[in-house]
Amino acid sequence: MMGVAAAVFALTVGAQAPAEGSDQKRRLIEQKIRLVDTLINSPAARGAAEGQEAGSRALIRQGTQAIDDARKALADSRYDDAARLADDALRAVSSASRRMSPGEGALPESAQRKNLQDLGDQVAMYRNSIEELSRDAQKGSAAKTLLGHVDGLAAESRQLADAGRVGEAGKRMAEAYKLAVEELSRLRAGQEVLLSLKFDTPADEYAYEKKRFASNEIMVDMMVAEGRAIGDKRHLVDGFVEEGRRLGVQADEHAAAGQHAEAVRLMEQASAQLIRALQSMGVPVF
Incomplete structure (x- = not known):
């Protein structure tokens, strides 16, 4: 049980640990806020907001409100409150995203x-x-x-x-x-198993890694829909997915700055988190 809790709440604990300085806490909370913003503005979330999936719409509204409150708490230097609200927002929006099965009109x-x-x-x-x-x-x-x-x-x-x-x-x-x-x-x-791929530029390699990450996200959603993440295992899977998305946001930031080698490294780490999620559900993926 301690391993599950560590996987799910690693970001929360990191934000509230007294050993960390205020600057570290602020950076981690800002990172979470950027991640939630990315998810809220994703095609799936916009599709939910515009479509008929009431449950997903409610979760996205809940996440949006929580992240607005987190920003206010952060501005007031209430770091513990900001971290808790950011985690609430991340869970709500991730749940909404997960409800959007590929190909069901959500996108x-x-x-x-x-x-x-x-x-x-x-x-x-x-x-x-x-x-x-x-x-x-x-x-x-x-x-x-x-x-x-x-x-x-x-x-x-x-x-x-x-x-x-x-x-x-x-x-x-x-x-x-x-x-x-x-x-x-x-x-x-x-x-x-060795998969040998050649890319003309680091930007091309990064584009490939983003595709791989997106495909693994779909795979995770399929496994969850099949009922392979029940009870405590669902918390474990959600922890891996949230960490993967956090790394993915960092990767996108480096890619936008033209730092594609670092972006590739981070996106590979993000995909590794999704692979761990799949493996925890019994998928023998490499």
């Missing part, structure tokens, strides 16, 4: 198509690894079967997208991604 079509493209890129990367494994003497047959299933789902996704059914296409591509990740990990069990 505008342009955002759904972007998610679909990002997932397709990830599926293609894993497909290359599965194809390589299909030439293995021992595991080649199973890899070829897996390849057929992944290709079938991806083909269905493309057909649905061509027919204008983008939401359903996203769900099908997400199924292909989930299948590829889980089954390739099982086939690779006990083997060292």
Whole structure:
């Protein structure tokens, strides 16, 4: 239980620890506020605010009010209150985001198509690894079967997208991604997995890492929807996701300043948090 509490409340404890100076507390609280702002202004949150999902709208309003109160508390140097309110806001907005299943109309079509493209890129990367494994003497047959299933789902996704059914296409591509990740990990069990990628510029590498992070977010949402994060495990998963998003915000800030090497490093760390969330739900992802 202590490990779960540490994972979920690491940001809160860090903000209130008496050993830290006021400047450290302020920076951490400001970091949380920026993260909540990012989530509130995300396509999913805007879709919820404009759509019919009352539960998500209420959570976003709750998060918005909490973050406004956190800013006031911070301005008054009430750091403990500000940290508590920022955590309340982060939990509310994260919960709202998690309620927005890919492809259910929560996102505008342009955002759904972007998610679909990002997932397709990830599926293609894993497909290359599965194809390589299909030439293995021992595991080649199973890899070829897996390849057929992944290709079938991806083909269905493309057909649905061509027919204008983008939401359903996203769900099908997400199924292909989930299948590829889980089954390739099982086939690779006990083997060292190396994915070699080449990028023309650090900015290109960062763009790829952002796509990988977004795909892992979708995967986490799918696993939560399947009921793999119940009780205390949900708190653990939420802690990993919140930390991943916090690192992602930092990465975006470095990328905006042209510091792409540092941005890549931070986004890799952000994705690692999501992978830990997936692993805690029994997904053998690498």
